[in-house]
Amino acid sequence: MTTVVIRGGRVLRPDMTVDRADVLVDGETGTIRAVGDVPAGDEVLDATEGLVMPGLVNAHTHAAMTLLRGYADDKPLDRWLREDIWPTEAALEPADVRAGTDLAMAEMIRSGTTAFGDMYFYMNEVAEAVEAAGLKARIAHGIVTVGKDASAAQDDLEEGLYIAKSHDGTADGRVRTAFAPHSLTTVSEEQLAAFVPKARAAGVPLHFHANETRDEVDPIVAERDERPLAYADSLDMLSQGDFLAHGVHLDETEMGLLADRGTSVVHCPASNMKLASGMAPVQRLLDAGVGVALGTDGAASNNDLDVFDEMRDAAMIGKLAAGDPAAVAAETVVRMATEGGNRALGFDGGRIEEGAAADVVVVDFDAPRMTPVHDYVSHLAYAATGSDVRHTLVDGRVLLRDRKLTTLDLDAVRERAASRAADLVDRAG
Numbered sequence: 001m002t003t004v005v006i007r008g009g010r011v012l013r014p015d016m017t018v019d020r021a022d023v024l025v026d027g028e029t030g031t032i033r034a035v036g037d038v039p040a041g042d043e044v045l046d047a048t049e050g051l052v053m054p055g056l057v058n059a060h061t062h063a064a065m066t067l068l069r070g071y072a073d074d075k076p077l078d079r080w081l082r083e084d085i086w087p088t089e090a091a092l093e094p095a096d097v098r099a100g101t102d103l104a105m106a107e108m109i110r111s112g113t114t115a116f117g118d119m120y121f122y123m124n125e126v127a128e129a130v131e132a133a134g135l136k137a138r139i140a141h142g143i144v145t146v147g148k149d150a151s152a153a154q155d156d157l158e159e160g161l162y163i164a165k166s167h168d169g170t171a172d173g174r175v176r177t178a179f180a181p182h183s184l185t186t187v188s189e190e191q192l193a194a195f196v197p198k199a200r201a202a203g204v205p206l207h208f209h210a211n212e213t214r215d216e217v218d219p220i221v222a223e224r225d226e227r228p229l230a231y232a233d234s235l236d237m238l239s240q241g242d243f244l245a246h247g248v249h250l251d252e253t254e255m256g257l258l259a260d261r262g263t264s265v266v267h268c269p270a271s272n273m274k275l276a277s278g279m280a281p282v283q284r285l286l287d288a289g290v291g292v293a294l295g296t297d298g299a300a301s302n303n304d305l306d307v308f309d310e311m312r313d314a315a316m317i318g319k320l321a322a323g324d325p326a327a328v329a330a331e332t333v334v335r336m337a338t339e340g341g342n343r344a345l346g347f348d349g350g351r352i353e354e355g356a357a358a359d360v361v362v363v364d365f366d367a368p369r370m371t372p373v374h375d376y377v378s379h380l381a382y383a384a385t386g387s388d389v390r391h392t393l394v395d396g397r398v399l400l401r402d403r404k405l406t407t408l409d410l411d412a413v414r415e416r417a418a419s420r421a422a423d424l425v426d427r428a429g
């Protein structure tokens with residue numbers, strides 16, 4: 001099968017209008033070949049009562065944390081990481097990460113996600129998993145050096161660089177990489193100063209957590225007498241193509257810096273609400289010209305990987321943060337989940353038009369929850385969930401056909417993840 005016609009549906013155009021059109025995608029070139037009246041293809045996907053839209057991007061996650069879904073809830077970030085998550089992650093084995101990543105990808109493909117930004121451990125396994133499942137991902141080994149001796153810290157930094165260098169552009173370009181110091185407080189200034197230039201020389205972007213909680217921002221300000229992102233900038237950590245997760249507690253100057261440097265913010269509204277980290281100033285970021293994408297963060301702080309939920313949460317909390325129901329409107333969150341995510345991760349998806357990457361999903365509009373349809377974009381933002389997704393294609397290859405995964409065996413993936421998760425918790429016990 002090289003070409004697929006998506007027939008009988010409506011299409012969400014780049015200008016956010018919707019009209020009746022078929023779409024022809026080419027699995028050979030990975031692009032959209034035609035939109036409108038299209039010639040026949042090798043395979044047909046039915047899109048009747050559906051909307052053909054760009055695939056969603058989950059720009060910040062820790063995919064294999066699906067194994068820790070529901071393991072520790074209802075705590076603030078610092079205690080949650082130190083008391084529950086990090087001790088358990090210390091017992092992770094490569095096969096756990098493979099099982100958790102496969103589970104995450106099954107969930108993402110079923111809910112219309114075509115690309116994700118991943119930061120975790122055992123990234124050789126993640127690269128293999130992404131290659132096999134057919135998704136796109138920008139992957140990075142998350143580096144934490146705080147609490148480690150000098151040689152373990154050095155090994156972690158080297159591993160981060162090795163992963164960034166060795167997998168970039170693999171899987172026909174579906175796997176890209178980043179260099180990922182976990183945050184500005186979990187990797188030291190000397191280590192950042194030594195390794196950021198190495199990442200720049202390797203030509204990979206940076207991906208890190210920043211300005212997530214007050215407890216993280218205040219000590220930096222107290223110790224250095226400068227804002228976290230001024231500190232990051234002094235270490236050359238804000239460039240075009242870099243992306244940081246969260247950006248909850250930002251001042252005007254930091255927002256200006258992000259806009260000037262071309263660094264994207266990956267907004268993770270559900271994680272921010274669940275850990276009570278705060279409300280990111282999303283409308284102000286957009287007004288300042290900062291690129292904003294959406295992320296679920298790991299499944300242990302969300303607890304699902306459904307970007308439809310994230311769109312809705314982003315709109316809701318964005319209005320609350322701005323004190324303005326007009327803030328972070330429906331069209332805005334749909335753009336954040338599509339164009340914004342592709343821009344943050346450096347992929348060429350996010351538009352249904354000739355020549356664009358064929359990262360495409362078909363969303364059914366026949367559920368009671370989606371009836372009547374006054375406005376398609378409104379439903380995408382406020383009513384749809386991942387379970388409304390019927391087909392998912394990446395680079396023109398069908399990964400979900402009529403709600404059935406084509407590259408992953410769902411029962412086997414669920415079984416393996418459940419048993420590895422149980423063993424992991426026992427070992428960590």
Ligand SMILES: N[C@@H](CCSC[C@H]1O[C@@H](n2cnc3c(=O)[nH]cnc32)[C@H](O)[C@@H]1O)C(=O)O
Nearest residue numbers: 062085119120121142143144182209297298
């Ligand atoms: N190699 C590192 C692992 C870092 S991966 C990225 C880390 O981010 C953690 N994480 C997940 N969600 C969040 C969050 O919201 N803020 C900060 N860290 C998080 C996650 O548990 C994981 O440990 C080590 O030796 O510990």
Ligand SMILES: [Zn+2]
Nearest residue numbers: 209245297298
């Ligand atoms: Zn995170």
